[in-house]
Amino acid sequence: MSGxxxxxxxxGIGDMVWHxxxxxxxxxxxxxxxxxxxxKARSxxxxxxxxxxxxxxxxxxExxxxxxxxxxxxxxxxxxxxxxxxFDSVWILHDSARYAVAAWLAGIPRRIGYATGAARVLLNKPLSLxxxxxxxxxxxxADLLMRAHGLNMPAARLVVAADATVRIRSRFAATAKPWVALGIGTSEPYKQWGAPRFAELACALxxxxGMSAFLIGGDGERVLGDEIIAQAARQGVTVRNALGLSVADTMALLADCRVYVGNDTGFLNVAAAVGVPAFGLFGASPPLIHTDxxxxxxxxxxSVPSYGTPYMDRISVPGVLAALADALRG
Structure with missing residues (x-):
């Protein structure tokens, strides 16, 4: 047996961080x-x-x-x-019976999960809901499952790879600190705060x-990133492009930032999990209530945001700056 x-x-990345x-x-x-x-690989x-x-x-x-x-x-x-x-044990953090069937067919002796559908008879440590x-x-x-088995949950923390930290500090050695990460990525267009506001925020910070701003996101945000960089440059402010970095390198960059501000996306959760004060912009999706x-x-x-509500423009740059004030003191 092997573990x-x-x-x-x-x-999603956020789904994994939550777990x-x-x-x-x-x-x-x-x-x-x-x-x-x-x-799944997308995580x-x-x-x-x-x-x-x-x-x-x-x-x-797959x-x-x-x-x-x-x-x-x-x-x-x-x-x-x-x-x-x-494996000698499996914990199934999902209520699809498919995974209970797979674990049973695999002959894993100790099978723990939710007693839903066929899983009720295929798990030998089922949790009734x-x-x-x-x-x-x-x-x-998942919290309920942990409590049912007497497990104490630590805080959500990601471990940053030392080699990634070395790469990031070498690459951006000439960039003055403190650093701020601006999470401009989003999986849905309606969650996007927009180039003008991100540029205005970068300039104000x-x-x-005296903060240096980095743009965080994927390759799909490069056009948006170029707009933000150009708009900030017209105000005499240089914004750094950190789009498309590997997740490991992004984690290292975030860990060296004073604060993170961004759309409701996976890297918001990553920033919090590497210990950075993380501020999420929730005008088009429900605010997260599963983490402090x-x-x-x-x-x-x-206005009360829900999925798709057009309220992103009701979050102002001055309002964000006011929220950041305590985190940026000292």
Missing amino acids: TLVIQPLP LPHIHAIAQASPDGTVTVLT RAEQLFAADPQVRDVLFL RERGGRHAGPIGLLRLAWQLRAQR TPEQHVWHPIDK AQRY MIRCLLPEDG
């Missing part, structure tokens, strides 16, 4: 103090956990159309793959606090 498996199939306390709690309770994580878990001593390995689910784990045959392939790993609990947020359900590590900035007119 403990955690199945967390939600695909850090559960993954680390399970690792602490494992005989060798480590776990293997099975998840970037191999980079998030690259320096984490409690995560021994990361395996990827359930997209045509993927090797798709469909009934894919389920059998997954079970065969897990059987070869010879009330009808109300069935529709809880995945994090609330440079002029008031993120300060949610809401529309200043009292």
Whole structure:
């Protein structure tokens, strides 16, 4: 037998960061103090956990159309793959019975998860949920599972790789501190705060606090990034382009920043998990209520944001600056 498996199939970077306390709690309770994580590639878990001593390995689910784990045959392939790993325990942080079937077929002796559907008979450590609990947020359900097994959850923390820190400090050695990260990426256009506001914020932070701003996001934000850089340059402020860095290098950059401000996206969660004061702009999605590590900035007119609400422009640059004031003192 070779250790403990955690199945967390939600695909986003933020989803994985939200589950850090559960993954680390399970690792602490494992005989060798480590776990293997099975998840989807979009989570970037191999980079998030690259320096984490409690995560021994990361395996990827390939359930997209045509993927090797798709469909009934894919389920059998997954079970065969897990059987070869010879895990002695599995924690399934999802209520799909598919993963319970895979774990049972793989012959994993100790199978822990939620008693939903077929999983009720395939798990030997099932947690029964009330009808109300069935529709809880995945994090609330995972919290309940940890409590049911007497596990104490640590704070959500990511471990930054030392070599990534060296790369970032070398690359940006000439950039004056303090640094601020501006998270301009977003998976949905309606969550975008926009180039003019990010540029105005970068200029205000440079002029008031002497801060150097970095743009954080993916390659898909390069056009937006160029607009922000150009608009700030017209005010005599240089904004640094850190778009498209690897997740590991982005983690290292964020860890060296004084503060993070950005759209509701995965890197907002990453910033908080590396210990940086993180401020999220929530005008088009519900504010996060599952963590106290993120300060949610809401529309200043009292509008209540939900998915797709057009309230991003109701979060002003002066309002953001006022919210940042305490974090930037000293």
